[in-house]
Amino acid sequence: MIAEIEMQQILAQRAAVGKLDHALPAMPKRLDEVDILAQIAKVADIIPGQCFIREGDPAAHYVLVTAGSVRVFKALPDGRRAITGFAGPGDFLGLAALDCYATTAEAINAVQIVRYKRLDMAPVLAAFPALATLLLVAAASELVAAQAHMMLLGRMNAREKLAAFLMGRVVARNRDVALPLARVDLADYLGLTVETISRAFGALKRDGMIVIHNAASITICDYLALKALASGADPRLARH
Amino acid sequence: MIAEIEMQQILAQRAAVGKLDHALPAMPKRLDEVDILAQIAKVADIIPGQCFIREGDPAAHYVLVTAGSVRVFKALPDGRRAITGFAGPGDFLGLAALDCYATTAEAINAVQIVRYKRLDMAPVLAAFPALATLLLVAAASELVAAQAHMMLLGRMNAREKLAAFLMGRVVARNRDVALPLARVDLADYLGLTVETISRAFGALKRDGMIVIHNAASITICDYLALKALASGADPRLARH
DNA sequence: CGGAATATTGATTATCATCAATGACGGTGG
DNA sequence: CCACCGTCATTGATGATAATCAATATTCCG
Numbered sequence: 001m002i003a004e005i006e007m008q009q010i011l012a013q014r015a016a017v018g019k020l021d022h023a024l025p026a027m028p029k030r031l032d033e034v035d036i037l038a039q040i041a042k043v044a045d046i047i048p049g050q051c052f053i054r055e056g057d058p059a060a061h062y063v064l065v066t067a068g069s070v071r072v073f074k075a076l077p078d079g080r081r082a083i084t085g086f087a088g089p090g091d092f093l094g095l096a097a098l099d100c101y102a103t104t105a106e107a108i109n110a111v112q113i114v115r116y117k118r119l120d121m122a123p124v125l126a127a128f129p130a131l132a133t134l135l136l137v138a139a140a141s142e143l144v145a146a147q148a149h150m151m152l153l154g155r156m157n158a159r160e161k162l163a164a165f166l167m168g169r170v171v172a173r174n175r176d177v178a179l180p181l182a183r184v185d186l187a188d189y190l191g192l193t194v195e196t197i198s199r200a201f202g203a204l205k206r207d208g209m210i211v212i213h214n215a216a217s218i219t220i221c222d223y224l225a226l227k228a229l230a231s232g233a234d235p236r237l238a239r240h
Numbered sequence: 241m242i243a244e245i246e247m248q249q250i251l252a253q254r255a256a257v258g259k260l261d262h263a264l265p266a267m268p269k270r271l272d273e274v275d276i277l278a279q280i281a282k283v284a285d286i287i288p289g290q291c292f293i294r295e296g297d298p299a300a301h302y303v304l305v306t307a308g309s310v311r312v313f314k315a316l317p318d319g320r321r322a323i324t325g326f327a328g329p330g331d332f333l334g335l336a337a338l339d340c341y342a343t344t345a346e347a348i349n350a351v352q353i354v355r356y357k358r359l360d361m362a363p364v365l366a367a368f369p370a371l372a373t374l375l376l377v378a379a380a381s382e383l384v385a386a387q388a389h390m391m392l393l394g395r396m397n398a399r400e401k402l403a404a405f406l407m408g409r410v411v412a413r414n415r416d417v418a419l420p421l422a423r424v425d426l427a428d429y430l431g432l433t434v435e436t437i438s439r440a441f442g443a444l445k446r447d448g449m450i451v452i453h454n455a456a457s458i459t460i461c462d463y464l465a466l467k468a469l470a471s472g473a474d475p476r477l478a479r480h
Numbered sequence: 481c482g483g484a485a486t487a488t489t490g491a492t493t494a495t496c497a498t499c500a501a502t503g504a505c506g507g508t509g510g
Numbered sequence: 511c512c513a514c515c516g517t518c519a520t521t522g523a524t525g526a527t528a529a530t531c532a533a534t535a536t537t538c539c540g
Binding site for chain 3: 422423424434435437438439441442455
Binding site: 498 | 520521526536
């Protein structure tokens, strides 16, 4: 859900290495930025399950994910959890923060990140406005995704939520969808329980919209029906 | 929910006038920005109920609200609606847009706006990086609010949602809360129906947390209890 | 004052959560 | 290689919460 800005990824990966790649002809104008960014960047490896951004902590860094998958969430005192999104290579974390981080970020598997000190960013942004534009686009993308998700959480039923999620994971025209996440995470992302997720999967299967190979892999059969469901054409389509 | 950046407001209001205010000593360094902004700004008056940003339309402008209240929402084909936020003077709209606007913006009452052509913004941002930072902060604020709202929509029950909304509308230590919006809007904002909103109000009243003067004005009695409810300390606190 | 729009209250139903049990999967160690 | 155990996913039975449908109250304006 967080925008994948490939240029940022390129910048960060080079920053991660800690030196410039003068040989790359595609973006010779960016070298200075990379140079400066590299100076304020720190690479870190995160082990699966580890949390590397904590809700409420002072927001000291922007964090770029360069490898692995991350779940981003908020939690209530009594343990209820809402996953606000997932992040992968090229995604920026820490954009949604003022003084403190608003969310917690946790590694789903082995993750590599690059931290940029926020304080040090100001002069960089001033020197390289294109970078500011990139950050702005990244923030805008997240915002667009967040708004779509608010509609999903507030106004869609279980089957529609699941259909929308599945549609969002379709790559190209391939109808095999991979679900590399646990049911708990899916539930906390869609605002449901694991049991309801299971039943919604079962319902979509019964209606011939999908085939379930196993918990982590399904195939879409009736693409149009699933799409109609996901787009909220009619809540009655989503019954039983 | 959308950040109120007073400097932006100042800039826009001056831009709206269409000329510079050389007499203001507080921010003499900003005059050039204002000058340029004024050239790409267009003021517009919006009558109550009118829609001035439409979901799906090409995102041609950034829009700054200078007067009045705005509701920002997404709609499904069958009419279901999710209000993603409200905007007032000083709030920026159109940040959450890539190619097209992701949401619709509608005037609740008489509204005045200033439109800035997106295309024309690029050189301005390049020339005045501080402006880019302001936009970034505005986007970050919206993002923080959006994430909090996702938690609310996905994981809170009706009474908690209402309590959280009320807490968010408390100004200073004043316990009189104004609700200048219709129940339908509140319902679409909290992901509930008007009936459930009514009953949740009734429940909070029965529990002695609030006093309801009329549909548009309540007073908080038990501030701590309401706050505990709003922060999601325990869902059982929210029963009956 | 009257009538429309809005809000509340009541009765019932639908959806989803909860509690509980079973089943599948994956890794470990015998 | 397979039995065992723990985790995760599914299925079932029941209950709670909120939606829906319907009827009244209230407010807002002309």
